[in-house]
Amino acid sequence: MKAAIYDAPGLPLRIADVPDPRPGPGQAVIRVSACGVCGSDLHATTPEGDLARRGGVLGHEVTGEIVEIGPDPVGDRTVGDRVYAIPLGSCGRCPHCRLDHPEVCPNQVTFGALGPDEPDGAYAEYLTVSLSDLLAVPDHIGMDVAALCEPLATGLMCVRQARLEIGQRVLILGAGPIGLAATIWARFLGTRRVVVAERVEHRRKLAMRLGATDTIDAGSGTDVAEQFAELTGAEPDAVIEAVGRPGMLNAAVAAVRPHGTVVTGGVCMEPDSFDHLLAYVKEPHIRTARVYTKDENRFILEMIETGRVDPTPMISHRIGLDALPTVFEALRTPTDQCKVMVMP
Numbered sequence: 594m595k596a597a598i599y600d601a602p603g604l605p606l607r608i609a610d611v612p613d614p615r616p617g618p619g620q621a622v623i624r625v626s627a628c629g630v631c632g633s634d635l636h637a638t639t640p641e642g643d644l645a646r647r648g649g650v651l652g653h654e655v656t657g658e659i660v661e662i663g664p665d666p667v668g669d670r671t672v673g674d675r676v677y678a679i680p681l682g683s684c685g686r687c688p689h690c691r692l693d694h695p696e697v698c699p700n701q702v703t704f705g706a707l708g709p710d711e712p713d714g715a716y717a718e719y720l721t722v723s724l725s726d727l728l729a730v731p732d733h734i735g736m737d738v739a740a741l742c743e744p745l746a747t748g749l750m751c752v753r754q755a756r757l758e759i760g761q762r763v764l765i766l767g768a769g770p771i772g773l774a775a776t777i778w779a780r781f782l783g784t785r786r787v788v789v790a791e792r793v794e795h796r797r798k799l800a801m802r803l804g805a806t807d808t809i810d811a812g813s814g815t816d817v818a819e820q821f822a823e824l825t826g827a828e829p830d831a832v833i834e835a836v837g838r839p840g841m842l843n844a845a846v847a848a849v850r851p852h853g854t855v856v857t858g859g860v861c862m863e864p865d866s867f868d869h870l871l872a873y874v875k876e877p878h879i880r881t882a883r884v885y886t887k888d889e890n891r892f893i894l895e896m897i898e899t900g901r902v903d904p905t906p907m908i909s910h911r912i913g914l915d916a917l918p919t920v921f922e923a924l925r926t927p928t929d930q931c932k933v934m935v936m937p
């Protein structure tokens with residue numbers, strides 16, 4: 594099959610022929626229908642991030658069709674099923690997996706090559722997945738839209754960690770896919786003001802389309818906290834940091850109200866200095882957001898299926914696998930792209 598290989602930081606991905614994957618016990622092979630390009634993949638392949646496995650295949654936001662099921666299967670999936678694969682790589686057999694909580698499986702091997710031991714991901718024609726991580730994609734949802742479930746789950750997790758109550762105000766820093774997904778859920782959950790700070794105008798417009806009540810141009814020199822106060826007459830109850838660059842955590846703490854909540858959704862890959870005195874004065878709750886549950890993913894597919902959320906505008910481009918190396922490099926400088934879907 595064809596796959597996009599990651600060689601080393603600074604080198605573009607390389608399309609190559611590699612052996613077709615075979616399913617092990619409890620696994621299936623899917624023909625990849627859509628795989629989103631994720632900011633983590635971009636971060637992890639920079640000299641500073643340098644986390645991705647060399648020689649590996651990235652890609653973890655994936656839908657596909659089952660073409661083969663391995664020995665000793667769990668569950669009742671069959672060949673031909675359209676599925677969304679949660680990228681956990683759970684074992685399907687431990688007590689947590691048996692209780693439908695693969696997110697706490699101790700045997701996880703998250704696919705997508707974002708670590709030295711992680712198996713290959715979905716920038717390829719075929720992918721090996723765990724049967725216990727699969728959810729059916731409802732017939733009338735496009736496979737590209739269903740693949741948004743992964744960033745939507747990350748955004749939902751950020752909003753869950755923000756502990757927002759109905760009528761509160763949230764500031765979201767950054768309108769990349771995670772910031773936008775958080776925007777969708779903050780709106781959905783009855784937040785009074787959903788204010789998104791973002792430098793790129795196109796992304797601010799997208800944030801408004803997806804549920805922001807206001808946006809702030811976060812370009813050079815803007816005091817985001819001051820603008821938030823001007824717009825809403827208050828300080829944010831929660832700040833969701835969805836940029837992941839040095840300095841952003843301090844910016845979030847600086848903006849949040851005393852005793853408010855800061856969520857680190859962006860995940861800075863570099864060491865970052867932290868202003869302890871600022872945090873000392875405000876006593877914010879600082880929460881990280883790492884893993885979503887299988888049931889949250891199920892909920893998201895159901896909300897899309899019933900038309901209660903429509904994340905489709907997040908998809909800005911649909912490309913073939915051959916175009917990926919060039920597009921992947923271009924994504925390092927944001928312009929008009931949001932979520933790029935690779936459709937091999």
Ligand SMILES: [Zn+2]
Nearest residue numbers: 631632633654
């Ligand atoms: Zn991702």
Ligand SMILES: [Zn+2]
Nearest residue numbers: 684687690698
């Ligand atoms: Zn397990």
